[in-house]
Structures are given as structure tokens and as C-alpha cells.
Amino acid sequence: MTTLSRSRIELASRVSRAQMLLAYRENPSFCAVGQRLGVHHQTVQRCVERALADGPLAALDDRPRPGKEPTITPEAKAWLVSLACDKAKDHGYPHELWTTRLLARHAREHGPAAGHACLANLVQGTVCKILGREEIKPHKVRYYLENRDAEFEQKMAEVLCVYREVQVLKKASAKGRRRGKPVTIVSWPSQRRRRICRPSLASTPPLRATMNTNAMARSACWLGSICSPARSTPLSKIVTAVESSSNSSGLSMPLIRRTLRSN
Secondary structure, X not given: OHHHHOOOOOOHHHHHHHHHHHHHHHOOOHHHHHHHXXXXXXXXXXXXXXXXXXXXXXXXXXXXXXXXXXXXXXXXXHHHHHHHHOOHHHHOOOOOOOOHHHHHHHHHHHOHHHOOHHHHHOOHHHHHHXXXXXXXXXXXXXXXXXXXXXXXXHHHHHHHHHXXXXXXXXXXXXXXXXXXXXXXXXXXXXXXXOEXXXXXXXXXXXXXXXXXXXXXXXXXXXXXXXXXXXXXXXHHHHHHHHHHHHHHHOOOHHHHHHHHHHO
């Protein structure tokens, strides 16, 4: 009681009544306690009399105030809530969901016949209050799930397999395009010949394969200029040109000499 009389978070009425009871215990005089706390002596008297009748803790709270008796019975409220949980089309209406106005009209028309005469004058606002206390919103549906197809899982698996096969085929085609070998076509104006030069190893890195291809292309151009019948070049110049081409392209001399002999 002493802690409650010094509290700053309790209701002011409870704190004031606790102070009255403690002050009256120290000085049993209604007028003295009223002057000390700044209240009327009759207020102190009523608080002390109630504490003697119901107990000190019960005297701290307000008595239940008298009010009008509720006209709608709990049974009628339960019937209305159960009606809101059904679908409107199950009761002969073309609506898919209930509205509060439609629900109130249906309760007024069919409530007295169901034994709830208190629903004869039911209005829309009262329906909203009753459903709000139960946290029911018949006009709002979040979702519903209904499994109608018995072969749904099998069909779903087939569709997923088709999508998986398409994904695998796309990956395979993209991988095949990335593994394509570089091709260089070399031609010279004398005889309009074309030669396809490819790297010797498929596992060669792209940069090295490009360098070897360029080297082979330069050697092919040298061979085209040497073997062309329109030109006549001395052998010493041919050997010197071939040696310089091999040094710049990274090819070995025996390979070029064998190529000259075969041509």
C-alpha cells in the first residue's frame, strides 16, 4: 500500500485512495485527512467505509457503474458470427462474400425465426462491432486453395522435366559455341588460293592459338609469294626470307624447308 501511494505510473484514483487509507490509519479523522490531502471529508469517509466492507485492495478500484443491459444475447452473437463464417451464396444470395449490410439484413429477416428476437432491429454498425470483437472480416478473403485435379503432381513433374530439358539444351549449345576453333583464311592475288590454318592442339589457350595462327598465316603468305610462277626469286633471298619469317613467327626451319621441298 505504501509503494502504491508513492507510485507515478499507477492511476491517480488508486494512488489517492491508498494515501487516504494510510493517512486515516495514522490519524482516524475524516476532516483531518481531507484537509491534509485536499479532498472532501465525505470522499475519505466513503473510501474508508468501502475498505472496511470489501477490503483495502477492493476499495482502490471503482465500482462497476450501472448501465443499460445488453439487448443482444450471447447466443444471438454466436449465431451471427457462425453466419458470417459461411458463404453468402450458400444462403441463396448471388454474392460470393458477405457484406456487413447484407449480413445485417439477413439477420433481421431470419434471426427471429431462428429464435433470436433481439436481432429484429439489428443495424450495420452493430454487426461491425460484433465481428470486430471476434476479429472476423467476412468481406475480406486472403486466399484459399483447392486441389481439383487428381493428376496435378504428375502433370507438374512433366512440365518441370520439359523446362529442365530446354535448359540443358541451351547450356549444351552455348558450350559448343564457346569451344569452336578459330579459323583463318589466307589468300594472295596471284593464284587466288585459300588455305585454312588451325591450331595443332585443341587445348591450347586462346592467346597462344591466335599467335600460332598468325604465324602460320605469315608463313603461308611467304610460301604463296615464293611458289608463285609470276615471280623468280634467287635461292639465297628465299632462304634468308624464310629464316627471318621463322624467327618472327616461332616456327622451326626444318618444317619450312620440308614445306618448300613438297611444293
